[in-house]
Amino acid sequence: MAAISKVLEDDDLLSEILLRTVFTTTLLNSALVCTRWLAHASNRAFLHRFREIHPPRLLGFYINKGQNTPHFIPILPQPRELTAVIRHATSSLGTYQRVPSVPTYILGCRNGNVLIRQHDKIGTTFAVHNMVCPERGMDILPPFPRPQSPYLFDGTAYSRIMSKEEGDALSYLYVLMHQTTDGKHRVYIYILKHGI
Incomplete structure (x- = not known):
């Protein structure tokens, strides 16, 4: 019991043990053990290392x-x-x-x-x-804006939603492109984060 306590009280060693849990579900269960384990498992640097070692898998x-x-x-x-x-x-x-x-x-x-x-x-x-x-x-997601301009050329609109990873979060980009009556193109990019 003394040997186990000595291992688990070493913060560096505990981080290495948590790093090898392989699955995010197991890491989540480990984080529920106590506030100290939660602090290690939710540390941004730790999560970055965890993701590098255990990339997401296709389910x-x-x-x-x-x-x-x-x-x-x-x-x-x-x-x-x-x-x-x-x-x-x-x-x-x-x-x-x-x-x-x-x-x-x-x-x-x-x-x-x-x-x-x-x-x-x-x-x-x-x-x-x-x-x-x-x-x-x-x-x-909120309704996507449509640019109002008298110079838009009808029938030449293109729009697409794309996802983008930012650290541990995920945001979406709404890209809207129109051709104007003078033959030029205008591109509008909206970043959607947390419903905004």
């Missing part, structure tokens, strides 16, 4: 089979430690269906965040769904 993919809600197909075999995460990914997206007849389209997925689009008679809604913590709900 599966979504497919649309002509139904309103895409189906998650896990890539097997996966370690038992990820069973709960895969179960969330498989079952939680359908719980956010606004109207049963409105189809959901997946535009992108990164780090457990799924960017979706739903289109009905009222309009198009873009939202971000966190597969790891579905109980947080879905973040609805």
